[in-house]
Amino acid sequence: MTIIKATCPCCGDIELTRDQVHLTVHPIKTKSFYKFVCPQCGDEVCKPAGAEVIRLLKMGGVVAVPIDVPSEATEPHPVGTITMDEVLDFTNQLARLDTLVQTIPFP
Numbered sequence: 402m403t404i405i406k407a408t409c410p411c412c413g414d415i416e417l418t419r420d421q422v423h424l425t426v427h428p429i430k431t432k433s434f435y436k437f438v439c440p441q442c443g444d445e446v447c448k449p450a451g452a453e454v455i456r457l458l459k460m461g462g463v464v465a466v467p468i469d470v471p472s473e474a475t476e477p478h479p480v481g482t483i484t485m486d487e488v489l490d491f492t493n494q495l496a497r498l499d500t501l502v503q504t505i506p507f508p
């Protein structure tokens with residue numbers, strides 16, 4: 402039986418069997434992770450799993466579970482700063498929305 406060595410933040414180095422480790426592989430490589438319940442303290446430990454960790458866990462017999470996400474989630478999204486003009490436009494839109502709601506009669 403393969404022994405997988407891991408580290409618990411509370412207990413330090415521990416040994417696990419392949420069935421005690423759960424590996425989730427995300428389409429975005431930096432979001433893959435593995436987790437286990439520490440056999441000494443009982444805490445659930447979750448750590449990121451890079452390509453090398455995934456490879457080693459698979460070699461140890463850990464079953465990699467792929468996670469399904471919508472393709473839009475894997476697309477790059479440019480991150481920009483919200484400008485003051487955008488905030489003002491947003492508040493103006495909200496003000497119009499309140500007016501619209503007030504003019505709609507209840508049934």
Ligand SMILES: [Zn+2]
Pocket residue numbers: 409410411412413439440441442443444
């Ligand atoms: Zn522990």
